[in-house]
Amino acid sequence: MKIDERVEQLVRDALHWAVKRQPVEFDEALKAFSDESTRQSAMELLVAISTFVSADICGGRPSPGQVQELATEVAEAETWSSATSPEIETFLSTILAGRPLSGVLPASSAVVLAFVVAASLLSARPKSEGEWWFNYLDKVEAAIEAAG
Incomplete structure (x- = not known):
């Protein structure tokens, strides 16, 4: 996936506040x-980030039980949302099933969820000392682009 630099910066700005x-x-x-174009590009990036980070946290594709556990942890951590x-x-x-969100969640909810989930997963993942969520995001985005 090629990441649009303009959209990437807007996503990072919103993730910062989340x-x-x-x-x-x-x-x-x-x-x-x-x-619509900016929103769609942002959603594609956020979905890729959340997919990658959840697999990284779980040591591979998360099981339904792990998804439920992640969802509980994110909801508890993000009570502000x-x-x-x-x-x-x-x-x-x-x-994680690779299905579109349309028809599953209202569009406005999907956008907010995409940011809240990505932000929570990025910040919650254990990191090396001195590493911040945005340093980890750099690595995630590099991996997303390398994967095509």
């Missing part, structure tokens, strides 16, 4: 995704 759990700033950052454990589980199960 990681920091700043809902007002996060909502403001989401306004940058007002057109409106994301619920069942919604997160649906989101993760759908993207």
Whole structure:
């Protein structure tokens, strides 16, 4: 997957506020995704990030039990958002199966979930001392681009 640099920066800006759990700033950052093309590119990137990081956390493709556990952990960590454990589980199960989110979740919910889940997974994954979520994101994006 080739990552659009402009969309990547907008995604990183919104992820920053999600990681920091700043809902007002996060909502403001989401306004940058007002057109369908930008929103679609951002969703593709966020789905790829969440898919990669969840597999990294679980040591391979997550089982349904691991997906449920991840969903619970994300919901508990991200109480600042409106994301619920069942919604997160649906989101993760759908993207990990490679199915489209349309028809499974409302579009506005899917966008917020994509950011909240990606931000939570990026920040929760154990990292080396001195490594931040955005350093890990650099590695994830490099792997996504290398995979094609």
